[in-house]
Every structure is written in C-alpha cells, then in structure tokens.
Amino acid sequence: MALSWKWFGARLGGALVTLFGVTIVVFVVLRAIPGNAITASLGIESGTLSAGQIEALNHFYGIDQPWYSQFFSWLGELFQGNLGVSLTSGNSVSSLIGAALPVTIELAVLAALIGTAVGVLLGTLAGSGPGKARDSVTQGVGLLGLAIPEFVLGTLTVALLADLFDYFPDTSTFVPLTESFSGNMSQILYPALVLSVGFAANVMRTTRSEYVETAQADFVRTARGKGLYPRRIRTAHVLRNASIPILTLTGIQFGYLLGGTVIIEQIFALPGLGRLLFTSITDHDYPVVQSSVLIVAAAFVVVNLLVDIGYRIVDPRMRQI
Amino acid sequence: MSVTPIAPDVGPAGAPPGNGSLIGRIWRDPNGRIGLVLTAVLLIVGACGALGFLPHDPLDQFPDSRNQPPSGTYWFGSDQFGRDIAARVAAGIWTSLRVSVVAVAIAAVVGSALGICAGFFGGWLDQIISRFIEVLFAFPAILLALAVVSALGAGWQNTAIAIAIVYTPIFARVSRGPTLGVAKAEYIKAQRVLGIPTWRVLLRHVLPNVSAPIVVQITLALSWALLTESALSFLGLGTQPPEPSLGLMVSDAQNTITSQWWTMAFPAGAIVIAVIALNLLGDGLRSALDPRRESGR
Numbered sequence: 001m002a003l004s005w006k007w008f009g010a011r012l013g014g015a016l017v018t019l020f021g022v023t024i025v026v027f028v029v030l031r032a033i034p035g036n037a038i039t040a041s042l043g044i045e046s047g048t049l050s051a052g053q054i055e056a057l058n059h060f061y062g063i064d065q066p067w068y069s070q071f072f073s074w075l076g077e078l079f080q081g082n083l084g085v086s087l088t089s090g091n092s093v094s095s096l097i098g099a100a101l102p103v104t105i106e107l108a109v110l111a112a113l114i115g116t117a118v119g120v121l122l123g124t125l126a127g128s129g130p131g132k133a134r135d136s137v138t139q140g141v142g143l144l145g146l147a148i149p150e151f152v153l154g155t156l157t158v159a160l161l162a163d164l165f166d167y168f169p170d171t172s173t174f175v176p177l178t179e180s181f182s183g184n185m186s187q188i189l190y191p192a193l194v195l196s197v198g199f200a201a202n203v204m205r206t207t208r209s210e211y212v213e214t215a216q217a218d219f220v221r222t223a224r225g226k227g228l229y230p231r232r233i234r235t236a237h238v239l240r241n242a243s244i245p246i247l248t249l250t251g252i253q254f255g256y257l258l259g260g261t262v263i264i265e266q267i268f269a270l271p272g273l274g275r276l277l278f279t280s281i282t283d284h285d286y287p288v289v290q291s292s293v294l295i296v297a298a299a300f301v302v303v304n305l306l307v308d309i310g311y312r313i314v315d316p317r318m319r320q321i
Numbered sequence: 322m323s324v325t326p327i328a329p330d331v332g333p334a335g336a337p338p339g340n341g342s343l344i345g346r347i348w349r350d351p352n353g354r355i356g357l358v359l360t361a362v363l364l365i366v367g368a369c370g371a372l373g374f375l376p377h378d379p380l381d382q383f384p385d386s387r388n389q390p391p392s393g394t395y396w397f398g399s400d401q402f403g404r405d406i407a408a409r410v411a412a413g414i415w416t417s418l419r420v421s422v423v424a425v426a427i428a429a430v431v432g433s434a435l436g437i438c439a440g441f442f443g444g445w446l447d448q449i450i451s452r453f454i455e456v457l458f459a460f461p462a463i464l465l466a467l468a469v470v471s472a473l474g475a476g477w478q479n480t481a482i483a484i485a486i487v488y489t490p491i492f493a494r495v496s497r498g499p500t501l502g503v504a505k506a507e508y509i510k511a512q513r514v515l516g517i518p519t520w521r522v523l524l525r526h527v528l529p530n531v532s533a534p535i536v537v538q539i540t541l542a543l544s545w546a547l548l549t550e551s552a553l554s555f556l557g558l559g560t561q562p563p564e565p566s567l568g569l570m571v572s573d574a575q576n577t578i579t580s581q582w583w584t585m586a587f588p589a590g591a592i593v594i595a596v597i598a599l600n601l602l603g604d605g606l607r608s609a610l611d612p613r614r615e616s617g618r
Contacts, residue, residue: 014455018452021455026468030472143597147544147592147596148593149548149552149571149592149596151568151572155571155575156585159579160579163579255461259460259461262464281468281558282557289468293464296460297459297460300460
C-alpha cells in the first residue's frame with residue numbers, strides 16, 4: 001500500500017477541521033461589517049427606515065436570529081449548494097461563481113506550469129554553479145522577479161502590448177478553451193505570463209538552494225565516484241531529491257495564485273473569480289464576497305492536501321511517518 | 322546562592338562567537354550591506370518627504386505645469402494635476418513604510434506571543450492556536466487582506482490591521498517551532514524549579530532564544546507588507562486619494578504610461594527598490610544571526 005489509511009484519515013480529518021475553521025472566519029469577518037446586509041442591499045441609511053420596517057427586514061433576512069443559529073443555517077444552506085443570491089445582479093451566487101471559476105483555474109494552472117518550468121530550469125542553472133557568474137545573474141533576476149509587483153508588471157504589459165503591437169485584449173466576451181484555442185490563448189496567455197513571473201522566482205530560489213544543498217550530499221559524491229555522467233547525477237540524484245521541497249512550494253504557491261489573480265484579472269479585465277470578488281467588494285455585495293472567499297480558501301486547503309499526498313508518492317521515505 | 326551560574330542569560334540563538342554589533346555583522350555580508358544602504362536611503366528620502374524638506378508639497382497642484390517631464394524644478398516630472406512626482410514618491414514611501422511598520426509590529430507581537438505560548442505550554446492551548454494558524458494560512462494573503470478591508474473600510478489604519486492579520490500566523494509558526502526545543506532545555510527547567518514566574522521565564526529566557534528567526538521574519542514581512550499595501554492601494558482599497566501612495570500613483574499612471582513614462586517609472590521603481598532593500602536586509606540578517614549559513618552561498 002502506497003499510502004497508509006491511518007495517515008490519510010488523519011490528514012483528511014485535519015483538512016475538514018481547517019475548512020470548518022475557514023467558514024467560521026469568513027462568517028465572523030463578514031459579520032464585522034458596519035451596518036448590515038439590508039442597508040447595503042437597499043443602498044440607504046438605516047436611519048430612513050422605521051423601527052417596524054427594520055424589524056420586518058431583519059426577520060426576513062434572519063438577522064434577528066442569534067449568531068450561532070445564523071451560522072448553522074448558513075452552513076446548512078452551503079451543504080445544499082445554496083450560496084445565496086447576489087444583491088446587485090439578483091443572480092444566484094453559485095451560477096456567478098460557476099461561470100468565473102474555470103477562467104481563474106485556467107489562468108492559475110497555466111501560470112503555475114510556466115512558472116514551475118522556468119523556475120526549475122533557472123534554479124538548476126544557478127544551483128549547479130554556486131558563486132559563478134550565471135548564479136549571480138540568475139539570482140539577481142530572481143530577486144527582481146520577486147520585487148516587481150504583479151500590478152506594475154501587468155500594467156506595463158497591457159500598455160506595451162497596446163503601444164508596440166496595437167494589441168488590445170478583447171474583453172467584451174471571454175472565449176473558453178473548448179471554443180477556440182487561439183482565441184482563448186490571446187486572452188489568457190499574457191496575464192498568465194505576468195502571474196508566472198513571481199511564481200517562477202520563488203520556485204527558482206527554492207530549487208537553487210535545494211540543489212546546492214543536495215549536491216553536497218554523500219550519495220552524490222558516491223555517484224560521482226562511480227563515474228556516472230554529470231547529467232545523470234543532476235537529474236536522477238540531485239533533482240529528484242530536491243524535488244520534494246519544490247513540490248511543497250509549488251502547492252503553496254498555487255494556492256496563492258488563486259488569490260493573486262484578483263489584481264491580474266482586474267488589469268486584463270478577465271471575468272474570473274478574482275474580478276468577481278473585487279467587484280462584489282466594491283459593490284458591497286456580501287453574499288458573493290462570502291462565497292468567493294470561501295471557495296478560494298477551500299481550494300487552497302484541497303490543493304495542500306493533494307500536495308501532501310503527492311509527495312508521499314514521490315518520496316517513499318515519507319510513507320513511514 | 323546566585324541564580325546566574327545555573328541559568329546564564331543567553332543572547333539570541335546562534336549568535337556567532339565573534340564579536341561586533343549586529344549592524345556590523347550585517348555589513349560584512351555583501352547582500353546585507355546593499356540592503357542596509359538602500360533601506361537607509363529609503364528612510365531618509367521618506368523622512369524628507371514626510372517632513373516637507375523637498376521643494377514642493379506632495380498635494381500642491383500647479384495647473385500651469387501639468388505632465389512636465391523630469392527637470393530641474395520637477396526632479397521626477399509632474400502628474401496630470403501638476404503635482405510634483407518627486408515629492409509624491411517621497412511622501413508615498415513614507416505612507417507605505419508607515420503602514421508596513423505598524424502592520425508588521427502588530428503581527429510580530431501578537432504572532433510571536435501566540436507561537437511562544439503554543440510551543441511553551443503545549444496541550445490544548447497548542448492545539449487551538451495551531452489550528453487557528455492553519456485556518457488563517459488557508460487564505461491567500463491578498464484575499465484575506467481584501468476581505469478584512471472590505472469589512473473594516475478603506476484607509477491606512479484599516480489596511481495596517483488587515484495586513485497584520487494576514488502576517489500574524491507566519492510569526493506564530495516561526496516562533497512556535499524553536500520554542501518547542503527551548504522549552505525542554507535544562508536552563509528553562511531550572512528556572513521553573515526555582516519558582517521564577519512563568520511570564521518572566523517567557524520574556525527573559527524563551528523570547529531571546531527564539532528571537533533570531535523572528536527578527537529575520539520581520540524584515541521579510543516588511544517587504545511583503547509593502548507589496549500588499551501598494552497592491553491594495555492600487556485596487557483603491559488602501560490609502561485614499563489625495564494622500565500620496567505608491568500603489569495609487571501606479572494606478573493613476575495606467576493611462577499616461579506610454580506618453581509620460583515618468584508618472585509610472587518613479588513610483589514603480591520606488592516599490593521595487595524598497596522590496597529589494599528589505600529582502601537583502603533580511604538575507605543579511607539571516608546570515609548575521611546564523612553562522613552556519615555562509616553568505617553568498
């Protein structure tokens with residue numbers, strides 16, 4: 001058995017407890033909002049309503065219930081897939097999120113793929129010659145990649161594309177991948193490239209330090225002593241052993257990508273979850289805010305669970321823990 | 322009988338046997354040196370902006386000199402309202418640093434206290450705190466900050482609180498691990514046997530011994546906080562206009578970037594330099610506090 005059921009059960013249980021905690025945090029944060037959903041949805045000061053009207057509305061929205069019963073009725077609705085109704089558009093929140101989520105997932109997956117590939121490549125390049133010129137150059141580029149904010153890079157990309165190539169991303173309608181590959185790519189490739197820069201820089205730094213550390217291990221010296229080709233040592237011995245922390249980092253980073261799309265989707269006007277979240281925050285559309293935050297956090301917990309399972313498969317030693 | 326022979330007051334964990342102040346040790350690290358210099362420059366520029374030592378006021382509008390390129394009068398040019406960009410960048414650096422410092426100070430104090438208590442006392446307290454940390458970690462940083470700001474409203478104090486909440490779990494996690502080891506050490510046991518109050522043991526003996534990773538984390542968190550603050554301001558949820566803010570300036574420059582490059586280049590450059598400075602300072606601190614890690618390796 002590759003994975004012990006006991007470990008898996010404990011890990012799954014932990015993830016479920018975390019998810020429950022996430023729902024509490026989302027609930028508490030959204031309850032901390034001054035005023036309440038009623039005044040937000042009506043767009044008027046509560047002072048203009050009579051006491052009786054407020055009471056009636058409170059009763060209608062269930063706000064007169066104690067907080068714990070509000071919490072559990074919200075949780076109950078969640079389990080039935082009922083995420084509520086958007087206050088501004090009147091659409092169901094689940095349909096809004098259902099339309100936005102694929103865009104964000106595609107964006108994040110593409111950025112993660114590009115970022116991992118570039119990051120591992122550059123990290124290996126730097127790590128295989130510590131202290132050499134290529135190491136310093138790559139490290140400098142990596143630091144720059146971490147330090148340039150996504151919104152600066154995104155703004156620059158949009159402006160340069162427009163100025164140099166007369167290229168304006170068509171934002172009126174989003175083209176799904178299933179409809180047209182080139183149409184989809186013309187909308188999503190550039191934002192994915194921008195997102196992948198920070199990702200690649202992080203992966204690069206981890207790859208480099210892991211590579212340097214692993215390359216000093218005794219088994220690598222043994223492999224060299226056996227007269228193995230340097231390339232074989234690099235891939236089969238050093239990189240494979242360095243891959244576990246890289247995998248962990250990629251998992252964590254992927255979760256952050258899901259959140260980091262807020263800014264990029266805003267700049268590139270992509271109708272994803274980040275944009276939905278941002279517009280609902282500025283419109284005070286709390287049912288949408290609540291559910292989108294919850295979805296992203298849940299995705300993060302699930303991705304981390306998958307990463308945990310993933311490196312138990314990659315590294316047989318981990319299975320004994 | 323004196324207590325000192327049993328429990329000497331130890332310095333920060335891993336302090337190298339060599340002497341020299343912390344600054345001196347950072348200075349010996351090539352990365353740390355650059356970080357130290359850049360951070361000092363930023364502080365000076367920011368302070369000049371905040372104290373009004375620059376020729377123009379960041380809020381003064383000169384309608385006759387809109388969109389001026391950099392010149393002797395307007396070092397970094399002027400924006401679409403005829404405001405001096407140099408003054409605005411300097412004041413913006415101050416705004417960003419102020420939010421970052423306040424946020425990281427709150428996060429470091431609360432987070433370290435949580436982490437040290439969790440690691441020292443263990444048991445159910447550790448369970449609750451660790452679970453809480455894990456839950457907060459489930460939210461991507463910018464997302465949690467957005468949610469908190471949407472609940473509290475925009476403005477620099479609320480931005481600072483939001484960023485503090487985001488980075489509290491990091492400090493808790495960083496301080497909990499080393500505390501687990503320190504709590505089992507002989508000299509801590511000796512303190513408890515001698516009946517020294519627990520708060521005193523925590524403050525005088527545990528905290529100094531787990532402070533190295535916390536100090537390193539502070540500089541790194543400052544750079545992330547600065548990025549988060551400018552991102553929130555870029556989205557219009559951080560510092561509010563007309564108060565100068567680097568993120569807001571980049572956002573304003575979106576439409577003028579190709580015709581007036583200076584509206585974008587200087588605020589964006591300031592953010593990048595600030596983040597690099599704090600990162601390098603963090604690298605320098607790490608190698609200054611941890612002798613096993615050779616610099617430049």
